[in-house]
Amino acid sequence: MRRGCLMVISAPSGAGKTTLIRQLLRLEKNLIFSVSHTTRSPRPGEVEGKDYYFVSREEFESLVAAGAFLEWAEVHGNLYGTSMEKIREHLDSGRDVVLDIDVQGARQVRKKMGLEAALIFILPPSWSELERRLRSRGTEDEASLRRRLDAARQEIQAASEFDYLVLNDRFDRALSALRSILTAERLRSFRHSDLLRQWLT
Numbered sequence: 420m421r422r423g424c425l426m427v428i429s430a431p432s433g434a435g436k437t438t439l440i441r442q443l444l445r446l447e448k449n450l451i452f453s454v455s456h457t458t459r460s461p462r463p464g465e466v467e468g469k470d471y472y473f474v475s476r477e478e479f480e481s482l483v484a485a486g487a488f489l490e491w492a493e494v495h496g497n498l499y500g501t502s503m504e505k506i507r508e509h510l511d512s513g514r515d516v517v518l519d520i521d522v523q524g525a526r527q528v529r530k531k532m533g534l535e536a537a538l539i540f541i542l543p544p545s546w547s548e549l550e551r552r553l554r555s556r557g558t559e560d561e562a563s564l565r566r567r568l569d570a571a572r573q574e575i576q577a578a579s580e581f582d583y584l585v586l587n588d589r590f591d592r593a594l595s596a597l598r599s600i601l602t603a604e605r606l607r608s609f610r611h612s613d614l615l616r617q618w619l620t
């Protein structure tokens with residue numbers, strides 16, 4: 420059986436990765452979203468177990484101590500982490516998995532999983548459009564908005580470490596680029612060892 424693909428998507432806050440991932444999940448039936456743990460409070464409309472597992476700092480720290488996370492990081496003043504167990508299960512059973520994580524997390528995944536993980540960075544079209552999108556979402560107070568825009572400068576510096584860059588200017592074009600990346604990743608030879616075995620033995 421083909422081993423699933425791991426797609427890691429990072430971007431500055433407000434670039435549009437959550438919106439793109441939601442739409443990608445509607446179109447790609449074999450793709451599963453990895454629900455992270457976070458110490459951040461839920462936003463209006465966010466659902467426990469669907470958007471995040473919302474936990475206290477104490478609970479998060481005990482999961483870190485138990486080695487439950489593939490990666491974790493402090494982002495914009497809150498802790499976020501990706502639990503290892505489910506991801507392994509899905510990949511082993513041939514399901515593809517998408518992670519919405521920050522740059523620090525993406526680096527940790529690359530270190531642990533090497534080229535098995537495809538690292539994708541979403542770029543906003545401009546600084547002014549990034550700020551406009553973040554403001555128009557209406558989820559951040561001024562301090563949080565400033566912190567996210569400041570962090571964006573450093574995050575964009577790391578974009579060249581990623582395997583793929585996707586410009587989220589026109590939404591439909593960015594979505595189609597993500598679907599093409601998934602198609603390419605599904606064809607990588609190491610995922611098809613069964614297919615190759617019959618030719619090589």
Ligand SMILES: Nc1ncnc2c1ncn2[C@@H]1O[C@H](COP(=O)(O)OP(=O)(O)OP(=O)(O)O)[C@@H](O)[C@H]1O
Binds near residue numbers: 430436438555590
């Ligand atoms: N191509 C686009 N054109 C215009 N608006 C967009 C586009 N893509 C996303 N948006 C809008 O930009 C806002 C921010 O998008 P989204 O919440 O998906 O960002 P994000 O990268 O996931 O941010 P965060 O890291 O804070 O979760 C949303 O209101 C979304 O509808």
Ligand SMILES: Nc1nc2c(ncn2[C@@H]2O[C@H](COP(=O)(O)O)[C@@H](O)[C@H]2O)c(=O)[nH]1
Binds near residue numbers: 459492519522
């Ligand atoms: N390293 C990780 N980063 C994560 C994880 N889940 C989400 N994130 C990133 O945090 C910021 C902020 O997200 P928000 O939902 O509070 O706007 C964003 O960059 C996410 O990609 C995770 O498990 N690990």
